[in-house]
Amino acid sequence: MARTRYRKAGDEVADFWRAFRAPAFYDTHALTAPFESDPEVVAELLPPPLTPADRPRGLATIGEVRRSNCVGAFYFAAIDIACRYEDLEGWFCLTMPVSTDTALIFGRELYGEPKKLAEFRFDWRSEDALHGEVTRYGITFLELSAIVGEPQEVERSSTMRRFHFKYFPEPAGGGFEGPVQLVAVEHHLRTSRLARGTATLTFRDSPHDPLFDVPVLSVDEATYSEGEVRTRGRVLTTIPAEAFQEFAFAKWDDLLVWREEPEPATS
Numbered sequence: 001m002a003r004t005r006y007r008k009a010g011d012e013v014a015d016f017w018r019a020f021r022a023p024a025f026y027d028t029h030a031l032t033a034p035f036e037s038d039p040e041v042v043a044e045l046l047p048p049p050l051t052p053a054d055r056p057r058g059l060a061t062i063g064e065v066r067r068s069n070c071v072g073a074f075y076f077a078a079i080d081i082a083c084r085y086e087d088l089e090g091w092f093c094l095t096m097p098v099s100t101d102t103a104l105i106f107g108r109e110l111y112g113e114p115k116k117l118a119e120f121r122f123d124w125r126s127e128d129a130l131h132g133e134v135t136r137y138g139i140t141f142l143e144l145s146a147i148v149g150e151p152q153e154v155e156r157s158s159t160m161r162r163f164h165f166k167y168f169p170e171p172a173g174g175g176f177e178g179p180v181q182l183v184a185v186e187h188h189l190r191t192s193r194l195a196r197g198t199a200t201l202t203f204r205d206s207p208h209d210p211l212f213d214v215p216v217l218s219v220d221e222a223t224y225s226e227g228e229v230r231t232r233g234r235v236l237t238t239i240p241a242e243a244f245q246e247f248a249f250a251k252w253d254d255l256l257v258w259r260e261e262p263e264p265a266t267s
Contacts, residue, residue, distance in 0.1 A: 019070040020110055025229045030063030031130050031146055033199035034220040037081075041215060046083050047247035049182070049237065050092055050163060053082035058214065059091060060201050062132035062144045064122070065229075071106045075099035075120035077134045077142060079211060080162065085236060088184065090161030094250070095209060097134050097142075111185050111233045112166025114251040116209070128197070130224060141206040146222035148197030156194065160187040167241065167248060176241035176248065185233040193226040208253040 003009075008016060039056040046052060059080040066073050076098045080091035097118035098104050107113035116136065123131040128149065134142040162185045170177040199222030203211040249255075 021232075022069075023071075023106075023110075023231050024069045025065045025231075026068060027066035027226075028063065028229055029066070029224075029226050030061055031132060031144055031199075031222060031224050032059065032061045033144060033146065033201055033222040034059050035201055036217040036220070038215045038217065041213070042081055045081055045094060045214070046092055047165060047239075047244060049239070050083045050085055053084055053089065055082065057082040058216075060142075060144050060199075062120075062134065062142070064120075065103075071100070071102045073100075074103040075122075076103070077118070077120070077132070077144075079142070079214070083163065085163060085182065085184070088161065088236075090163050090184065092163045094214075095211065097136070097209075108251075111231075112164040112181065112183050113185075114164070116253070128195075136206065136209055139204060139206040139209070141204045141209045141211055143202040143204075144199060146197050146199040146224065148195040148222060148224045151193040151195040151224060151226070154191055154194045156189075156191040158189050158191070160189065161185070162187065163236075165239075165244065165247070166235075167244065176244070178241070179238035180241055180244045180248075181238055182236045183233050184236050185231055188230045188232075189225075189227060190229075191225045191227040195224040197222050197224070207257055 035058045037056045037058050042052050042056040062077040064075045078096045079094045081094055083090060083092045093114055096113050096115045098115050099120050101117060104115040104117055107115050119135040121133045128147055130148065131145040133140050164183045164185060166181040166183050168177045199219050201216050201219050203214060203216065205212040
């Protein structure tokens with residue numbers, strides 16, 4: 001009997017869970033630049049139980065994944081804030097634009113990543129002049145440019161820890177469905193080519209992506225890298241939904257932009 005592709009069975013089910021359990025992103029090209037920000041703003045951005053790191057630092061990244069074992073190829077960007085949870089140091093991901101709905105759905109549903117669909121433009125005029133832009137609703141709210149040296153062949157392994165909050169609104173729209181999960185995602189990076197240089201980071205005002213509110217006081221050394229990334233996540237703790245509400249809406253666009261005012265009363 002014929003069976004539709006909406007239903008999976010047997011080995012197909014195991015294969016799907018394997019993709020969720022061990023995502024791998026191959027042939028990844030990324031430009032990354034740490035930056036210094038305002039300590040008061042950093043403290044305001046971090047949802048409890050995260051606390052600020054010793055320095056008020058952010059991390060801007062833009063790049064592309066040319067193939068993966070779970071979502072195909074896509075462009076991506078991220079703005080992260082240095083922080084800690086108890087004795088774990090890491091980065092709170094403030095926003096993570098991507099170019100495909102497949103990458104968006106996978107990361108939001110699995111890890112709670114704050115992904116949004118965006119348009120990307122790259123200008124790799126030469127190996128030493130790199131420029132990337134991220135645009136939504138016609139506003140290029142994020143630009144990262146760098147002048148780097150000649151990429152060198154390397155064999156380097158490192159780990160980056162990101163913190164995300166995973167939550168869903170309940171169907172009646174009165175709050176959130178159950179407690180909020182604090183998720184730690186370990187990014188295991190294997191770098192094959194690396195170059196360093198100077199960077200320029202620009203945030204522009206947008207009601208839906210208000211990175212403009214985050215001061216960029218200085219930009220540190222930029223890094224261009226090529227390699228692969230493998231990720232694995234785990235739930236660290238849960239937070240009462242009521243305690244998280246002030247921070248919850250950063251993952252969505254500003255819904256109030258489209259709010260319709262009530263009709264005025266008539267006599």
